Amino acid sequence: MSAAVPLETFDSVVSRAETDSMKWEKYKGCDVLPFWVADMDFAMAQPIQNALRERLEHPIFGYTYAPDALGEAVVDFLQAEYQWQIDPHWLVWLPGVVCGLAASCRAYVEPGDHIVVNPPIYHHFFDSHEPHHVIDRLPLRCGNDQRWTWNLTALEERLQQGGVSLIMLCSPHNPTGTVFTVDEIQSLMALADAYNVTVVSDEIHCDLVIKPGVQHHPTAAAAPAFQDRTVTLMSGSKTWNLAGLNCSFAVISDAARREAFTAAVQSTVPPVPPLAYTATLSAYRDGGPWRESLLHYLWNNYEHIVHRLAEVPELSVHPLEATYLAWIDASELGVQDVQGFFEEHGVGLSGGAPFGQERFIRLNFACPRATLDKGLNRMLEAIETLRA
Numbered sequence: 001m002s003a004a005v006p007l008e009t010f011d012s013v014v015s016r017a018e019t020d021s022m023k024w025e026k027y028k029g030c031d032v033l034p035f036w037v038a039d040m041d042f043a044m045a046q047p048i049q050n051a052l053r054e055r056l057e058h059p060i061f062g063y064t065y066a067p068d069a070l071g072e073a074v075v076d077f078l079q080a081e082y083q084w085q086i087d088p089h090w091l092v093w094l095p096g097v098v099c100g101l102a103a104s105c106r107a108y109v110e111p112g113d114h115i116v117v118n119p120p121i122y123h124h125f126f127d128s129h130e131p132h133h134v135i136d137r138l139p140l141r142c143g144n145d146q147r148w149t150w151n152l153t154a155l156e157e158r159l160q161q162g163g164v165s166l167i168m169l170c171s172p173h174n175p176t177g178t179v180f181t182v183d184e185i186q187s188l189m190a191l192a193d194a195y196n197v198t199v200v201s202d203e204i205h206c207d208l209v210i211k212p213g214v215q216h217h218p219t220a221a222a223a224p225a226f227q228d229r230t231v232t233l234m235s236g237s238k239t240w241n242l243a244g245l246n247c248s249f250a251v252i253s254d255a256a257r258r259e260a261f262t263a264a265v266q267s268t269v270p271p272v273p274p275l276a277y278t279a280t281l282s283a284y285r286d287g288g289p290w291r292e293s294l295l296h297y298l299w300n301n302y303e304h305i306v307h308r309l310a311e312v313p314e315l316s317v318h319p320l321e322a323t324y325l326a327w328i329d330a331s332e333l334g335v336q337d338v339q340g341f342f343e344e345h346g347v348g349l350s351g352g353a354p355f356g357q358e359r360f361i362r363l364n365f366a367c368p369r370a371t372l373d374k375g376l377n378r379m380l381e382a383i384e385t386l387r388a
């Protein structure tokens, strides 16, 4: 067992200037701190850095297969974390999760068929389909406890009407941070089975359950009787901060579904780059101690936000179990363009509109505490100007 990574590691402010980072370039030359796109301002784990350096010693980067050791590392990880036993042959390697969403639409949805998505949701759920597909938006329900979950009654009513061939889930959910329970997943999968619908489950945030005591359940593992209807999309990219390296995978137990998916991927999706395989293997095999400390750090950051905004009635931070993205209700602010308002005061958040929920903002808190505090100070000052 490797030694734990000290929490202070995540306090280091690493400048991303001169790296063409999307997150930081957006506000280049302006005094706006970025808390929007979902990558982290933390240096990646030391074992991953070492593995990449070692691979660079070899000067050829041609087309590359996924190493057998990577398949084994993923199989072991899913077994250890989620008690999900998969066969390495079920894995299909991809350069991104979004192209897995798009491939699912191409593979399983006939022209004119419908795809169910549950807003508010990561914006690519609205635009990964083909022009001849129809997206049905079935909003999540927000309970009195501010926990967001699927509206299974509305889903059943929609499925009864016919024409739906795919449900696209985000689990854990971006942007609400919900981790779905086994009961919820089993109920949804029973409906999918009754109406012969394929379910693609985007689980890119599954290894980022930060609330202590909460457990992620892969859709396929929580409802094993219906596993063959599922396509699970996963990646080490969010958890180990490797988004720019482009390595993800689909887990598809049913051979026919896997074949259709693979056919949809070929010729439209490039292969995974060799360095991406190297980093991902190291992440799943050697990145455990770093991840463990990261989860603590992120939870502390989330609690810090809740604490600092507790006395601000204009903003309501919704409860969160997973992801590093706080979902904040800003309706009491009385401002039309909330994202623009905070940008004017030096804070670059994601607006709620692309997720399908205009009155919210999303704050990416995967950054050193000092950066987070600068942003929170600016938000509080901005709200003071409104009160004045």
Ligand SMILES: Cc1ncc(COP(=O)(O)O)c(C=O)c1O
Residues within 6 Å of the ligand: 038, 095, 096, 097, 098, 099, 122, 170, 174, 202, 204, 235, 237, 243, 248
């Ligand atoms: C739910 C979800 N799916 C997919 C992605 C992007 O995945 P990729 O970069 O692997 O295409 C994100 C990024 O924020 C996300 O939040």
